[in-house]
Amino acid sequence: MLIERIYDEDLAQASYLIGCQAKGEAIVVDGRRDIATYQALAEKNGMKIVAVTETHIHADYLSGTRELANATGATIYVSGEGGPDWQYAFDGTRLYDGDTITLGNITIEAVHTPGHTPEHLSFLVTDGAFSDRPGYLLSGDFVFSGDLGRPDLLDEAAGGVDTRFAGAKALFASLRDKFLTLPDHVQVHPGHGAGSACGKALGAIPSSTVGYERLYAWWGPYLAAGDEEGFVRELLDGQPDAHAYFARMKRENRDGPAVMGELAPLPRLDQADVARGLAEDTLTFVDTRGNDAVHEGTVVRSLHIPAGKSVASYGAWVVDPTTDHNPLVLLAGSQEQAHEMRDHLVRVGIDSVAGYVTGIEELPTFVPQxxxxxxxxxxxxxxxxxxxxxxxxxxxxxxxxxxxxxxxxxxxxxxxxxxxxxxxxxxxxxxxxxxxxxxxxxxxxxxxxxxxxxxxxxxxxxxxxx
CATH class of the missing domain: 3.40.250.10 (Rhodanese-like domain)
Known part of the structure; x- marks a missing residue:
């Protein structure tokens, strides 16, 4: 069995490829929309991606489940749990608590673990070539290393009213009735790491075990004492601000993200053409340099999205594609850099990039005060x-x-x-x-x-x- 973690430092998000070497089949869990990394990983290991799934309706990034299925022909599996208000609106095989997916010797069991969201699933993985019992848990946004998925995002991002309290109690029950019933040796592979806004104190280590979390996570004493009230109070206290774009992610992930297909190479644009587009307000310029360089002079009415590991996060702060319809022009040193930035932007549904320029000499500029x-x-x-x-x-x-x-x-x-x-x-x-x-x-x-x-x-x- 192969388990590969694909980590996006921009969104502090982990997706996974699980594969059976004997049969040459693989499944991707919680994939993102720039899918080349999964395809390359499968090809490197001589596998075909035959299934794609996700732990829940995500709020912090746009799911690549449909994108991967479109490119590979893989079967889509999504949660059928959560009640009528939390059903996916696109086609896919529904998974319920106890349902399984089989890849050769590998069995992947869906475990309903509500709390972060009502429909949330975790996935218990059994390597049948080695054991007849599960050894791994893909916990999504249920259990992190040292922390738990926050239960208040439905209030913060999806228009809920006081759903955080029911969510916190559901998390308590999921820990008690599902997580803590697992053997201590089961390895826990979460959906996020340090820096994610999906929890308040996520650890930076990529994985943990049921036993380690039972002994050392902050919530352990509350579960041991059966103190639901104290658990709820501590869980909800001090959660970070939820980004406003989370509401759009929730909606689009529920309805089904648009399938992009294979993306064309980004062209290098002529600065004179870009200047005309900016004057006519048919283009939006993105200055990708560091803030020190921007403060020495930048393009009039440009957005500042610095290149690096936070392109998706900052892009979603300042671009709302539901209302901002202008294609973006990126300042980039090369086509390769422009493509990398586009890969980050599509992770949050910012799909319209017209091209790039390598300088701003011919564009209208000003110096921020x-x-x-x-x-x-x-x-x-x-x-x-x-x-x-x-x-x-x-x-x-x-x-x-x-x-x-x-x-x-x-x-x-x-x-x-x-x-x-x-x-x-x-x-x-x-x-x-x-x-x-x-x-x-x-x-x-x-x-x-x-x-x-x-x-x-x-x-x-x-x-x-x-």
Whole structure:
């Protein structure tokens, strides 16, 4: 048996390829939409992808289940659990608690583990060539290394009202009745790692065991004592801000993400043509350099999505493809870099990229305004905006600041002043530069605090939340 973990550092998301070498068949679990990595991995191991599935209706990225099935002819399996409000709207074989998928000597059993979401499945894997009992659990967003999937995303992202309490109780029951009934040796392979907004304290190690989590996870004492009330209170306390784009992911993953098919190579565009498109507002420019370079001069009304490991995350902060219909033009050093960025963007459903340019010499530019920390007290402003998470703001913030995280600000413009200057900051300046670019494009007068909170707090006393 082969188990391969494919990890996306951008979204702190893990997908898995499980294969039977004897039969040459494989299944992909929780795949993303840029599917070449799965196809290459299967080919390398002499396998054919014959099945695709997912643990639940995801909120943080757009599922590649349909994309893989379209490319490979694989059978789709999705959860049939969760009740009428949580049914997938596209065709696929429904899995219920106890159902199995067989690949040669491998048996994959669906285990209904509600709590993070009502329909959530985990997958128990048995390598029949080695044992007749399961040795592995793909836990999705149920159990992480040292943490649990948050049960409040239906409230935060799907329009639910107080569903977090029922979800937290369901998680308690899933742990008690499903997870803790497994042998201690069962290896746990979760769907996310450190940095994901799907939990509050995810560990960075890629896997764990039932026994280790039983002994050392924060929730262990609550389960051992049967303290559901204490468990619910601790689980819900201090969860990070949920990004606003999660609502779109939930909806599109339930209905079925659009199938892209094989993508054409991105063309290198002529800057003069791009300049005309920007003037006519038929294109949107994306500056992919670091924020220091952007602060020396960037394209007028451009969005700032720095190249690197957070392209999907930051892209989804500032682009809503349901309302932002302009194709994107990427600033990239090469076609290869442009393709890599596109691969990240499609993971969050940003599919329309017209091409790339390698410079901005012929495009209209401006220099974003910055303010130094020592100038802040006397600077006239309508709002001091903290775009960090609420937990960061609670730990210490600049007096008089208003917290609205970068992943939510463009969906809560009604909380911003209609007139006047907004001074914005984050921790170091990276997230702030991303959010500020989108606010400027939306017509707001934004001045960035140079060095952000880290620079301001040097030699000062932070103000903790009341």
């Amino acid at each position: 910055l303010i130094q920390p020592e100038e802040l007290d006397g600077f006239e402003r309508a709002m001091l905006l903290d775009v960090r998470n609420k937990t960061e703001h609670a730990a210490g913030h600049i007096p008089g600041s208003y917290q609205l995280s970068g992943g939510r600000v463009m969906w809560h413009l009604d909380e911003l002043p209609e007139n006047g200057t907004i001074v914005s900051y984050c921790q170091s300046g990276v997230r702030n530069a991303v959010a500020a670019s989108a606010l400027r494009r939306a017509g707001y007068d934004v001045v960035e605090l140079d060095g952000s909170y880290a620079a301001w707090s040097a030699g000062r006393t932070a103000v903790p939340a009341a």
